[in-house]
Amino acid sequence: MIVWAILAIIFGIYDLQISQTLANESSPLGEFGRDYGELPGFGLIAICIIICVGYFFDNPKYRRTIGIIGILAGIVIICLGFLLHDTPLILIGGTVSVSIAVLLILTPQIQWKIYNKLAHMVLYLAFIVPLLFVQTVKVLSGRVRYNDLLPDHSNYSPWYIFNGLDIHNSSFPSGHTTMAWMFLPVLIFLWNGNFDKGVKLLASIMIIGWGAFVLTSRVIIGEHYASDVLFSTGMVVMVTYLLYKLYYRKQQ
Missing domain, CATH: 1.10.10 (Arc Repressor Mutant, subunit A)
Structure with a gap:
């Protein structure tokens, strides 16, 4: 939480400079993250x-x-x-x-009940973050994407300034990033189950690696700022943790 808060402050100051350094609309990595x-x-x-x-x-x-x-x-x-x-x-x-x-x-369909709690947790997460949080805040924020900034960057705004209702400018927060982190509940399922440690580690690397790749690609291609993906990631982590404490663990 402390690290997240520090990054939020840093990105609030240097968001534009970070995008100016990293953004490249023709980046293959950025295009892959955007498309997939x-x-x-x-x-x-x-x-x-x-x-x-x-x-x-x-x-x-x-x-x-x-x-x-x-x-x-x-x-x-x-x-x-x-x-x-x-x-x-x-x-x-x-x-x-x-x-x-x-x-x-x-x-086998007979085994689906084993995954019922996990499935519900994923769907709750999907409803709360990508659907409810992201889509609502995007409209309220009205933040102009880096690729859509004027040459003099006069229409740039930091993450903490909301520009009012705007369905056209929707940089903050990042929907792609929240969708990339949808597998976080799977990690909880694996680490709470009797799975081989190697399987747990491999799954952790793949899931965290994919989330990190997608959020980085969104900044690289210029469709999001660093703070956009930071808040999306933080929201998914927080809601996943709360769902684990308030729902998943109580259902065991």
């Missing part, structure tokens, strides 16, 4: 929805049917993406379908 940074989060959310809905049915066949419906929903999203010429929508639909298909293939 949210997809694992969408895939996990889709899986968790299927698990939570399937929990209400004792018959594995019904659970499998629910999974198939989820796959078809992903295909519908893909078709809609093609109709609208919307590549991100196509990628999201494909991720949803593939993720649910992997769930059905690798996980």
Whole structure:
């Protein structure tokens, strides 16, 4: 918490200078983070929805049917993406379908109840942070993205100044970053379970590494400032911790 507060102060002073140093709209890393940074989060959310809905049915066949419906929903999203010429929508639909298909293939439906608490925790996190917090604050903040600044940077504003309702300028906070951290509850599940230590360490490296990569890529491509990704990360960590204390641990 102290480190986060110190960084918030530093970024409040040097946000613009950091972006001037790092931003590069043609960066391959930035483009990769922009195009694919949210997809694992969408895939996990889709899986968790299927698990939570399937929990209400004792018959594995019904659970499998629910999974198939989820796959078809992903295909519908893909078709809609093609109709609208919307590549991100196509990628999201494909991720949803593939993720649910992997769930059905690798996980027997009879075992879904093991993941019910984790699935609920992920969905609570997704609702509270990416959907509620990020979308509300974006509109209230009205912060102009670095790439959209005027040549003299006269329309730049630090993170602590809210410019009023604005649906066009939405730099603060970062939605991509919150979606990249959606796997944090999975770490809680793994470290609280009887899994091999090597599996826990590998998963930790992958999950934390992916989150760190995506938040860095958002600054590099100039669509967010350092403070945008800092607050998104801090919010996910805080809400995940509260969900663990107030929900996950009490459900054990």
